[in-house]
Amino acid sequence: MANQKKEDFSVKETKPSIRAKQPLNGPTTSFDLVEEMLYLYVKIEKARLPVLDHSLLQVELKIGNYRGAATAEVKNPQGEFLWYRVFAFTKSRLQDTRVQVLVKDGVNVVGECSFGVSDALRRVPPDPPLSPQWYELVAQKGNAKGELMMAFWTGTQADEVYNSASHSDAAVDLSHEGLLSIRPSVYYTPRLWYLRVNVIGVQDLVLNDINNREQPAQIYVKARVPLCELSTRACSTKTADPKWNEDLMFVVAEPFGETLDVGVFELKKDASLPSEEQKKYGKYEVLLGSCRIPLKNVGKRNDRSPAASLWYDLKVIEGEGMNARFASKINMRISLDGGYHVFDEPTEFSSDLRPSAKILWKPAVGMFELGIMSASGLSPIMPKTSVDAFCVAKYGPKWVRTRTVVDNCSPKWNEQYMWEVYDHCTVITIAVFQNKYLLNWERNLDREIGKVRIRLSNLEFDKVYTNSHPLVSLEPYGVMKRGELQLSYRFCSTSKLNVYHSYTQALWPKLHYVLPLSVAQIHRLRPQAVKLTESRLQKAESPLSPEVVQYVLDDNKHKFSLRRAKANFLRCMKLLERFSLYRQWFDRLRKWTNPLHNAVFIISLIEVTWFPWMALASMFFMLSGIGAWGYWKRPKQLPHIDTELSQVYSVHPDEIAEEFDSFPTSATGNILTIRYHRLQGIILNVQTTLGDIASTGERVQSLLSWRDKKATLLALIFFFFAGMVFYIYPFSVRSLVFWTILYMIRHPMLRIDLPSYFHNFIRRMPSKIDSML
Template sequence: MFVAAEPFEEHLVLSVEDRVAPNKDEVLGKTVIPLQNIDRRLDYKPVNSRWYNLEKHVIVEGDQKKKEVKFSSRIHLRICLEGGYHVLDESTHYSSDLRPTAKQLWKPSIGVLELGILSAQGLLPMKTKDGRGTTDAYCVAKYGQKWVRTRTIIDSFAPKWNEQYTWEVYDPCTVITIGVFDNCHLQGGEKAAGTRDTRIGKVRIRLSTLETDRVYTHSYPLIVLLPSGVKKMGEVQLAVRFTCSSLLNILHMYSQPLLPKMHYLHPLSVMQLDNLRHQATQIVSMRLSRAEPPLRKEVVDMRKSKANFFRIMGVLSPLVAVGKWFDQICHWKNPLTTILIHVLFVILILYPELILPTIFLYLFLIGVWYFRWRPRQPPYMDTRLSHADTAHPDELDEEFDTFPTSRQPDIVRMRYDRLRSVAGRIQTVVGDLATQGERLQSLLSWRDPRATALFVTFCLVAAVVLYVTPFRVVAFLTGLYVLRHPRFRHKLPSVPLNFFRRLPARTDSML
């Protein structure tokens, strides 16, 4: 599998070679296939195979030696452009687009996202010009396949852009990313011509955390992690509004799979996903570098921090608190509370059909109680969540070290790189566990108002239904559903699983 981008300017070149000696191959023939001539498919039905001519350049002896293209052989190929998969050109934790590549499979948009990039304040000098510090700032915003860039405000620590952009929204569980950069390619700066544009800071906003038809005007801190530690580079003021065409369409999206069907019916391997994501990122970088003005590779790169262990501890802390509370109940720290718990325990033992409706009613009441403390503004970069402000200098030196490392001899470097690779995989697993726990926490936190409203409504309906339905009947039907025959199972994820995967985690708030 390879990543191909429209308008399909490049060709597929396939060569057949003979290994005649170690490190020496002889080309037997090759074929050049224009991508415009390749069949496209929307599902997993096999496409027709074709024979392609293999041609070879040969030197013809004559008055003048010249190269001619001669027929060499034929090769039988089955090639197609996959339209049912989504090209993952960004992290799945804060993806801005989840649609399949084929436009025929796109569903109608559910709303419009409006972004106003207003101004920045308190920017720090990023370079020197005529012996004094200066900053030439511009903003880049990315959502879906659309990248936008503001104009560059020259020599200003409080630039005012006042530019507005709009995007069509196809999925509310997506993230828009806004980055602020210093333009290092203007004349007059005392830096080399090939210097990368310096990243001043970035902001991510998850659309599902926004209330519909409400304008959010807020100043977000611009925080970066440098080898010397965390540093606040200033603030950027944004105005964001998410307008939906139909609330029912948005609520219906919470029951749909996050990715296109082909990712579940015929999933790609982890190695394929990593390879394809790398190819897609390189293509995006190449395309943006040809824009006017060009956007360079540093605009595409996004770093991730290592705070997953502390995220796990944050998720488990409520369970620890419940354990301590239950321990206090067992030790009669509060006699009145302990007596009430004993009474409740006896009631539930005598009437087991009240267990589930009581739990759902309790969750409903907690959700309503937490409504008062729902977030008023979209979350932004949190240094405490990333634990960047408490990082040890050795940890920062390791993070900003090159890969492979340049600070150790060859043998130690190899072992050090292997250790970092293993640690990265462990952090990925721990981060996934933290994400699942944070999604559970977001059920009642009103961070995603629509998801919490759906869950709270479900809890109320479930409480009412279970109050009037005999518990034994519910247990019997639940057992039959869990043990159902495979022919009655669907390959696509279930509605509860789709809803859970769409719940926001705190990964988009990490540096």
């Protein structure tokens, strides 16, 4: 890897011609973060052809080599063929000055009309839509052949018909799904909830000869919702009333049209098999009873109060019919927990921190506007020599997809979107893909090209950022840049006071702290949330493919990577270097390397010795001074992929290839496989722990780094006023230590269940995880 060419992965500032950075002149639109693109819109509504007696009629538009077509399958009672289609042509790519509109009966042209491109009037919203008019259709011999109702005008991407128009810049033959996939779309994922099923016990199970068995019966409960099935531990019992008191957690989505299926099973041995095979394979389950509970009937709870304990009838299906009879009852607590935030993204890159229950939501603190302008240098996917690219941006429950620019390695989208921001310490993800409908492969997938993440807390208020972000991809043979994505964005706050106040608030909803979920539970529940999101987005009229959802919501933190383990270890070592620097500094003082430093140190030592009450004030003043001095050296660009930090050039090539190894490993030999899996488990824990330690230390270190300018400003204000307080009201160190310890061991009745303000503040500080590949 040492010989691999090192590319530049930094974020570069661009200077596009956008209205947000120019004086206002002329008509204005809401699209001020993207460059204006002119389109020729042609709206075809219907046609009157009284002498034609056919069921199919096609309208076709031609401008040079570009074309658009639509077919009307039926005729209305008034004898009119209906289309109601809008076609869009990029004016900068037009190859002719006139537009031909042909009405065809199969392959025969039954009527046509034309108009000049210069005749299309300019329309700028909020002007009302242009009213369609009747135009005469002329046959090839020159006589009249009916009428066509249409309208044409020149507009921009701010036009309301932009999203529904057929962009016909390239002549491509696509299916109905393919045509929908090249249009821009907006998706909203439903609110996700945690479904908690607390299985308490079963009463009066029907078990044959339960008291005469040598071994106790193995009874367990299995619960199932769409896309997921979980079971309790097996309860060994010789009675008909087994107990569990075990929680099963699921992820469900509104509007709760599904049902929860609960079944009680007994695990039996197959007596027809030999004893040795019984231990391995000779077990099967027998259904003892089941019940179905509609999720819409399940109660919701927003706090830690337990749900009501209810008894449900278990029914048994006899034979092939549905003759259900009463068998027994099962005792469960079932609730929809709305006080949690359902994790469907990596916790480090969450775009939404709100709980499921809408009643617990806080007001929005601002708006985030994103302009997806263009891309450059995109790497084509073989065997094609160009790219059919589209972008997907995800923030909170809102997903957006731009239109697909066909056959272009430097596509221009110039589309603008907006999101409400409820917590600015969140991240938006923008990814670029190759459209699978244009690859013409047997097994097509939307191939990922790269993605960009932007942390909103790194942005200044109301400032317009225009940057070119690299699209970085890690391949088995190393890291490569597959192009650059040009974006413009800004964060506008409705209340700056609420933004600063949020630094003292808990990061997650209150229920995560008073009734926490274990790390293992969150890891098991997150794949459920991702699958549920995939299934819902696939049901849209223009479906978003599962590979797109998986790539946007991808979390590689919990995948084995020796490279990431080394990188996290070096992050920790870099933090520990601070102590070595302090020791070197003290050694220089002893050696009088710099007399000025020694003089300052001696004066400070005398001050602390003779005026001990000045120690804390001096410390806070010093921190304020260091932070203020660091303002001039503050980072000038947003975080980007750091190849040195990610250790992509300093590791052996086989270590990067190991990240793409299959699971289980493709290595040969049983012993090698066992050792390999054991090593993966150990290194994975070390890797995650080191990453968490490094992130915590870097958050503390970033208090005065001006990476998050708003947080650093709050820290400086606190340090300064703390210095003033300790200066005016001096406290002895002994009394301060005493009251601090007394405060830490105070009675639990005097405590709150939420973390301290200091913990909340540090938890919101950025770390170098944003620059990790």
